Amino acid sequence: MRTEPLQVRGRFLTAIAIRIDVETPDTHFFAALEDKIKTAANLLIGAPILLDFEKVPGFTSRELLHDVVRAIRSRGLLLFGVQNATPEQQALAAELGLIQVMIGRDAPVQQVRAATPRRSRLVAQPGNKIIHRHVRSGQMVVAERGDLTVVGSVASGAEVLAYGNIHIYGTLRGRAMAGVEGDASARIFCSKLEAELLAISGLFKTSETIQPDLRGCNVQAFLEDETLRIERFL
Template sequence: MSAQPDYAQAGELKFGQVGIANLRVRTLDPAQLAAEMRERVQRAPNLFARAAVVLDFSGLTRTPSLDEARALVDGLREAGVLPVALAYGTREIDALAQQLGLPLLAKFRAQYERGDEAPAPARPAEAPRPAEPAAPAPVAVAAAGAPGLIQVAPVRSGQQVYAEQRDLTVLAMVGAGAEVLADGSIHIYGALRGRALAGARGNESARIFCREFDAELVAVAGHYKVMEDIPADLRGKAVQVWLEQGQLKIAALD
């Protein structure tokens, strides 16, 4: 057996939950996609400038060519964000990632068929659900598989708390520059000054409840609003955030 090296490692490698945006491409138009991203960066530079972005081509009927993908990557970089990976999918996506020199991230994979088959066809659109009342009563939606995660200490700038496959309850404040995520709902009993992302794996029934609302960003199942999109009269109030027919809603709690 070889002896263990007798020196301290220069770097410690760990794998963990990181905040990375997922850009699901619906129309393969690099110029338009870059323009849309540039507008996001200009509106909320603290959130989007130099943000890490994963490209997801599962919404397209074909895999982009190398030239198309390179044009998109270059356009997004010029717009102010940093494409860092492709969402894992088919053999063609694997080959494209290798040609681009980018990794694949299984975390952001869509509902692909297993193996090397083409992506699964989109499901038929469901009939619109009846609209809920403008300010529905709070309903906690727990994620299946595990009890909720309780965070007692404040979540400070630069920190991130993730509740995998469950709800998250924060008993203290979420500071500016901090991030809380949950696959279920998020309950914050202090001030929310950072970011809160519920339904992180697509649970559209997830909600966010907050006692003092002053968020940089809130999102449910990928649908988000940034500070500039949030009505000023909701600042500092107790609110809930939910998804209704694909639209993110924010209302004060009585």
């Protein structure tokens, strides 16, 4: 039997988005970028990075975009694409080797449903996932279209992701990302917090920015006023 020389497979990619919130990045922008890199080095260094243009549709300066990309790459970050970009921004990004990445929540839902056979729609209904084991370093567990429950601990270097909430009945030492498709109402619950990273709908806290008095505690994380908050869960 002939062996195929290659295979094409889907992969779940965790990327970090840097959202630009000013039409004209200046010295304050670059100082803030430097500060973010210092405070979240463990998250950003070595991770795939996107530029998010959602808030700046009028940002069309070729020179400024070159400056932003140069500043990011010169700090060792792996910038590979853009999202929420206008056609003009996409063209400018392409000149710098950046691709346009379509994120799930931007898809035209009605068109997707119309083009999907009935059987596929049934399979794609929301569902939760329960894991009755520890998640080891280097492993990634994803709950698509639902909540994730881990009856065990999540080791340092492991990742757990969910479209909905995350419940961890054990120690969280790795990374937990809830609401990965943009659900700002998602929450993270864990019995003992020792996390490298907590993220909900793209907003995150790293081990360096989690309050020391919350470590080792039973906590919940949630979004409030576009801020990720962590509090003891009694």
